[in-house]
Amino acid sequence: MGNKIRWGILGTGRIARAFAEGLKHTINGELIAIASRTFESAQSFANEWEIPHAFGSYEELAGSELLDAVYIATPHTEHLKNAVLCMEKRKAVLCEKPLAINAYQVSEMIQKAKEHDVLLMEGMWSRFPPLMHEVRRLIQENEIGEIRTIHADFGFRPEHKDPEGRLFNPNLGGGSLLDVGIYPLSFSSMLNGKPKSFVTDWTRGETGVDEQASIILKYPNGSMAILHSSIQSDTNQEAFISGTEGTIKIHKQCWRPQKITISTRKNSKNKVIELPFSGNGFNYEAEHFSQLLIDGKKESDIMSLNESLEIITLLDEIRGSWGFSYPFE
Ligand SMILES: NC(=O)c1ccc[n+]([C@@H]2O[C@H](COP(=O)([O-])OP(=O)(O)OC[C@H]3O[C@@H](n4cnc5c(N)ncnc54)[C@H](OP(=O)(O)O)[C@@H]3O)[C@@H](O)[C@H]2O)c1
Structure with missing residues (x-):
């Protein structure tokens, strides 16, 4: 493995663009190929982002020796x-969140990664900006004492409600929980681990998917997390960690963290830390992943496969308690 990872992207939608931009701001990766289900779309994306190789099928990209x-x-x-298509061709895979629809699929994906001995990671990009490293450091160093409560939410109202698009279409895994609810749930998992119980309720939309979800998690030590997701309305998109000795607020938008306020019992003045992104933020997860690959690692210590599995298992249990499953499940 060289010291610059050669990347390809599968799909030419919204987030593919954000990642292409992010890669431009990394020192250990370069984007050299794009694949779409149609060659025209791949070629137009390649022209827009000045990518040397465009493929008209995912199979061609997965099989390419260039990557x-x-x-x-x-x-x-x-x-x-x-992901399986790529891993079978011994490619390392960074897969957008959620890693897959349910725990059954995620387990299968992890098993394939192990079978083919390749690096696999869920693209939970919020974990990698410098400020999230700072939040983890503050918690580990006991700056706010023991965590007792987390409040976090991610809700937005899309401009157009397209019943065929992936956000509202049950056949494409639509709904707020898997699209945005996974951010506060993953955040809480990062800080608190696995909950012992939960209560939840949801709002079912016209297409049958969850357009709102509220969840209260309870952890073995009595700590709690109050989480919310919505694709019906804009919410605060903030996170608030309350400990026995102080609090940390991650300002809007907490899923792309750039500003926190720390308030502690021992200091009378609040401390504000601002760490604006260099690049668009996707560069941090891309750089982390490229470095793992350069170092010959098969898993991330910041977003482990076991944790991805634990999180999707919880999402399954939450959906199960509502009596909501996807048509293909
Ligand atoms: N990290 C983040 O902040 C973030 C934000 C948004 C979304 N995401 C995640 O990224 C993934 C993609 O989201 P997106 O918003 O980029 O979606 P999108 O704009 O709808 O694009 C998805 C792309 O996937 C390809 N595709 C393959 N099979 C498809 C099918 N059956 N139906 C529709 N498209 C299909 C298409 O590309 P081709 O036609 O070129 O093959 C399409 O352009 C989701 O899993 C989502 O959770 C992450």
């Missing part, structure tokens, strides 16, 4: 199939 790593930027329902 080391593939970023999967397709709807949730396609992740398993697309």
Whole structure:
């Protein structure tokens, strides 16, 4: 493996563009290929982003000897199939969140990564900006004492409600929980681990998917997390960690953290830390992943496969308690 990872992207949608931009701001990766289900779309994306190789099928990109790593930027329902296609060709895979639709699919994906001995990671990009490293350091160093409560939410109202698009279409794994609810749930998991119980309720939309979800998690030590997701309305998009000795607020938008306020019992004045992104933020997860690959690692210590599995298992249990499953499940 060289010291610059050669990347390809599967899919030419919205997030593929954000990742292409992010890669431009990394020192250890370069984007050299794009694949679409149609050659025209791949070629137009390649022209826009000045990418040397365009493929008119995912299979061609997966099989290309030019590449080391593939970023999967397709709807949730396609992740398993697309990731397996690439891993079978010994490509490292960074797959958008959620890693797959349910725990069954995620387990299968992890098993394939182990079978083919390749690096696999869920693209939970919020974990990698410098400020999230700072939040983890503050918690580890006991700056706010023991965590007792987390409040976090991610809600937005899309401009157009397209019943066929991936956000509202049950056949594409639509709904707020898997699209945005996974951010506060992953955040809480990062800080608190696995909950022992939860209560939840949801709002079912016209297409049958969850347009709102509220969840209260309870952890073995009595700590709690109050989380919310919505694709019906804009919410605060903030996170608030309350400990026995102080609090940390991650300002809007907490899923792309750039500003926190720390308030502690021992200091009378609040401390504000601002760490604006260099690049668009996707560069941090891309750089982390490229470095893992350069170092010969098969898993990330910041977003481990076991944790991805734990999180999707919880999402399954939450959906199960509502009596909501996807048509293909
Ligand atoms: N990290 C983040 O902040 C973030 C933000 C948004 C989305 N995401 C994640 O990224 C993934 C993609 O989201 P997106 O918003 O980029 O979606 P999108 O704009 O709809 O694009 C998805 C792309 O996937 C490809 N595709 C393959 N099979 C498809 C199918 N059956 N139906 C529709 N498209 C299909 C298409 O590319 P071709 O036609 O070129 O093959 C399409 O352009 C989702 O899993 C989502 O959770 C992450």
